Amino acid sequence: MxxxxxxxxxxxxxxxxxxxxxxxxxxxxxxxxxxxxxxxxxxxxxxxxxxxxxxxxxxxxKAILFEIINQHLIEIDQSIFKTLTRKMDEGATGREVIGHIVKLGHEAHHHSPELLRVMLSMQYIDEDFKEYAATEFNGTTTKLSKFLKTMSDRLRITDMEAAAQVVANAFEETMHSVATGQPHVEQDRLYNALIDMTSIYLFKDPDAPLSHPSQDN
CATH class of the missing domain: 1.10.10.60 (Homeodomain-like)
Known part of the structure; x- marks a missing residue:
């Protein structure tokens, strides 16, 4: 590329x-x-x-489209993981942390829904974009897996890599369907279901306050 x-x-x-x-x-x-x-x-x-x-x-x-996507993804990455760490330090619950991910993901995907449609379609017709999308998805799941490991004692799942991929896929499909105007269920209902599903899947107690590991001792 x-x-x-x-x-x-x-x-x-x-x-x-x-x-x-x-x-x-x-x-x-x-x-x-x-x-x-x-x-x-x-x-x-x-x-x-x-x-x-x-x-x-x-x-x-193609070069300028890649540059736009790169810049957008860097901004998302910096925003989401910093925010989540801060929320954990503030004692947010697992359900609230997932809710923040949904909120930030929604904002990121609605920055330009039309451009998102272009990006998604290019994955099916251009090998460079297909390879790029796969690389970015793998990078996201790796970061998410590392993030999950920082609170492993709060989680009911033990395979962080598999969990990260399952969660990332669920979020990506839901966010894309909402952003491109394809859902058959209202946005808030979809997001609430996504938060519930992910929270219950990941956490031993989704409504227990979380804290950063450095604050546990």
Whole structure:
């Protein structure tokens, strides 16, 4: 997947702003026209720059889409796991922690539902995206498995890796169905069911306060 790298790494404020305009314009174009209906000319026009400027930062439209996805996933990763650790330190219950994951996941998936549809469809028609999605999913389950291990004494499950994959799949499918407007049940009911299912599956007592291991002794 060599095409996902940018050509120029902006250093000055003006260049950074120009790259951001290109990425914002690309998000709008992908969301409105899909991957195949989007081209460098349209992205450049939306950003108010020349096509040559687009190619100074990105090799092609696939590269800029990868960059958008990367940035989005980094923001999600930093937000979710930091928030969960803080909530644990504050003594949130297992059910409340799962509720926070659902809340943050919902916000992340609704940042651009149209772009999410493009990302999901590309997994089925492009090998680079399929490989990328698999790598990202494996990275997420690895981090989730490590997070679960930090509170293993509170959990009823013992196979953290398997549990992480089951939970990640359940969250991904539910979040995607809500974000793309496909659920047959109302959003709140789906989310409440997801919270209940996950909490009962993971925790010995879903409604007992949690605390970070460093505070247990």
């Amino acid at each position: 060599t095409e996902q790298n940018t050509i120029r790494v902006p250093q000055q404020t003006r260049s950074i702003e120009k790259k951001k305009r290109l990425m914002d314009a690309a998000m709008a174009e992908f969301g409105a026209k899909g991957f195949h209906g989007t081209n460098a000319k349209g992205i450049a026009k939306g950003a108010g720059v020349s096509v040559g400027t687009f190619y100074a930062y990105f090799t092609d439209k």
